[in-house]
Amino acid sequence: MRRQNILRMxxxxxxxxxxxxxxxxxxxxxxLVRYYRDNQLLRAEEESLNRLKALxxxxxxxxxxxxxxxxxxxxxxxxxxxxxxxxxxxxxxxATSEQLDAVRKILAxxxxxxxxxAEVPEWIVRCSELRRRTILFLAGAFLILISFICFGAAxxxxxx
Numbered sequence: 733m734r735r736q737n738i739l740r741m742x743x744x745x746x747x748x749x750x751x752x753x754x755x756x757x758x759x760x761x762x763x764l765v766r767y768y769r770d771n772q773l774l775r776a777e778e779e780s781l782n783r784l785k786a787l788x789x790x791x792x793x794x795x796x797x798x799x800x801x802x803x804x805x806x807x808x809x810x811x812x813x814x815x816x817x818x819x820x821x822x823x824x825x826x827a828t829s830e831q832l833d834a835v836r837k838i839l840a841x842x843x844x845x846x847x848x849x850a851e852v853p854e855w856i857v858r859c860s861e862l863r864r865r866t867i868l869f870l871a872g873a874f875l876i877l878i879s880f881i882c883f884g885a886a887x888x889x890x891x892x
Contacts, residue, residue: 744883751875758868761860768852 757764798804810816858864 740883744879747875747879747883751872751877751879754868754872754875756872757859758865758872761856761865764856765852765860768856772851 859868
């Protein structure tokens with residue numbers, strides 16, 4: 733009799749837990765989708781903020797360098813304006829347009845290959861469909877009912 737009660741209790745816990753998980757999953761599905769999308773947006777905003785901080789640091793370093801060394805403008809002016817440097821004793825390398833295109837493609841591939849992290853898992857997307865949510869809700873409710881009806885407390889026999 734004791735083994736039978738333990739088995740009934742284990743089956744009750746298993747069926748009730750699975751039913752409650754299915755029921756709560758169907759109810760909270762929209763909130764889970766919203767949670768994952770908000771996390772994805774938060775990560776994107778943090779990346780953007782980090783890029784802006786890096787740009788600010790670069791800009792501050794450039795300003796500091798301009799204040800400390802006034803000849804910096806003379807050195808970078810030919811590169812910015814596209815003019816030929818006038819120093820006769822220095823050799824300046826020339827990059828061909830093919831080389832620049834190859835470097836541009838490599839840099840573009842590096843930015844495109846970043847994996848988008850924390851996308852909404854497929855099982856949550858599938859469960860958020862109305863038809864599947866309804867089926868999941870009904871299956872969870874059915875499992876809870878089965879657990880109470882079939883594996884609930886055994887009825888007391890009357891003594892004669």
